[in-house]
Amino acid sequence: MSFKGLIRVAIVAAFFAAWSAKARAAFQLPTTNAQTTAMGGSSGASLQDSSAIFVNPAATSGLLHGEAYFGYNQLYAGLSGVGSIGQGLLTAGFPTPFGAISLGLADLKADSLLEERVIGLSYARRLGLVDAGVTAKYMYHRYLIGGDTTAQADPTFQNGTSRGAFSLDAGLVASLTETWKANLAVRHLNQPDVGLLVRDRVPREVQGGFSYEYAPWQLRATADVTYRASPSGDVHSKAIPAIGLEKRYQTLRLRAGATPSQFSAGVGIDWSNFGFDYAFVLTRGLMGENFGSHSIGIRYRFGTGKRVEATAATGPVAQPPETDATPPSHAASAKSAATSGEPANSWIE
Numbered sequence: 001m002s003f004k005g006l007i008r009v010a011i012v013a014a015f016f017a018a019w020s021a022k023a024r025a026a027f028q029l030p031t032t033n034a035q036t037t038a039m040g041g042s043s044g045a046s047l048q049d050s051s052a053i054f055v056n057p058a059a060t061s062g063l064l065h066g067e068a069y070f071g072y073n074q075l076y077a078g079l080s081g082v083g084s085i086g087q088g089l090l091t092a093g094f095p096t097p098f099g100a101i102s103l104g105l106a107d108l109k110a111d112s113l114l115e116e117r118v119i120g121l122s123y124a125r126r127l128g129l130v131d132a133g134v135t136a137k138y139m140y141h142r143y144l145i146g147g148d149t150t151a152q153a154d155p156t157f158q159n160g161t162s163r164g165a166f167s168l169d170a171g172l173v174a175s176l177t178e179t180w181k182a183n184l185a186v187r188h189l190n191q192p193d194v195g196l197l198v199r200d201r202v203p204r205e206v207q208g209g210f211s212y213e214y215a216p217w218q219l220r221a222t223a224d225v226t227y228r229a230s231p232s233g234d235v236h237s238k239a240i241p242a243i244g245l246e247k248r249y250q251t252l253r254l255r256a257g258a259t260p261s262q263f264s265a266g267v268g269i270d271w272s273n274f275g276f277d278y279a280f281v282l283t284r285g286l287m288g289e290n291f292g293s294h295s296i297g298i299r300y301r302f303g304t305g306k307r308v309e310a311t312a313a314t315g316p317v318a319q320p321p322e323t324d325a326t327p328p329s330h331a332a333s334a335k336s337a338a339t340s341g342e343p344a345n346s347w348i349e
Contacts, residue, residue, distance in 0.1 A: 031108075044181055047181075062124075101123055179214065184207070205228045280294055
């Protein structure tokens with residue numbers, strides 16, 4: 001099969017089987033962590049999390065400790081005719097008195113076809129009951145034509161096989177009540193042009209939704225809609241709803257999610273300063289042709305074991321370790337945190 005044929009197969013069968021190849025622009029596959037993937041891609045699935053840098057910059061706000069995250073996503077494992085398609089994610093974040101700063105590197109590679117790479121720097125801060133954040137990104141992609149003579153002769157590649165451009169994301173997370181949060185993210189605000197021969201702008205994406213947490217059951221539910229402003233297609237192909245659910249059992253978290261074209265499930269485990277996440281995704285129309293997509297994530301949080309609380313004015317403040325005799329001021333602190341939307345307890349248990 002020619003290089004063009006492989007590109008078409010990879011685009012139609014592997015990336016977005018429901019979309020036509022002509023409608024495809026670069027960077028259509030979202031860069032998410034395993035937790036977000038397991039919950040249907042919700043923008044509210046990961047909060048106080050550096051690995052949410054490319055989903056919703058505001059979700060990186062309120063980091064209680066510095067952290068590092070590594071994730072890998074094997075897409076459509078075993079799908080015939082397209083080779084291996086993998087996506088790696090590496091992020092790090094740390095709190096400062098002025099807000100949270102995060103760095104991220106994402107790399108998507110389809111063997112002998114193409115590579116997409118994103119480097120990002122994010123800043124987020126709590127402003128009253130709202131977390132706000134921005135991410136500046138450099139987006140780069142190249143086609144791996146190798147020695148394919150047909151591809152080399154294609155006018156598309158006469159000026160080279162790669163292109164990069166800068167982009168900007170912005171996001172908000174609002175604490176509506178003690179149990180409800182609203183999330184809004186706008187990605188590719190400036191719609192960067194990454195075309196080789198002709199203009200090929202990365203479409204702007206708007207994702208909004210709500211999350212609800214029922215503490216007595218340790219249950220969290222999310223609902224989102226993502227709108228991608230592609231130059232072609234109808235509203236049904238541009239707007240994608242998603243739902244997610246997470247149930248916690250002490251240090252274990254069970255997750256599930258769904259969109260009109262995918263079903264996902266996963267698990268998360270916290271142990272001391274380490275965290276592990278796994279997600280499994282089945283795509284409608286491809287379930288009989290591959291073994292699904294598999295995503296893993298490993299996180300390490302730096303800290304001394306002290307309790308940490310984040311405040312809007314001063315940022316994270318270290319507190320002495322808790323004892324069996326809880327001082328009266330602790331109840332007031334917890335009440336204040338609930339009112340302001342801040343977490344009353346850190347991830348350390």
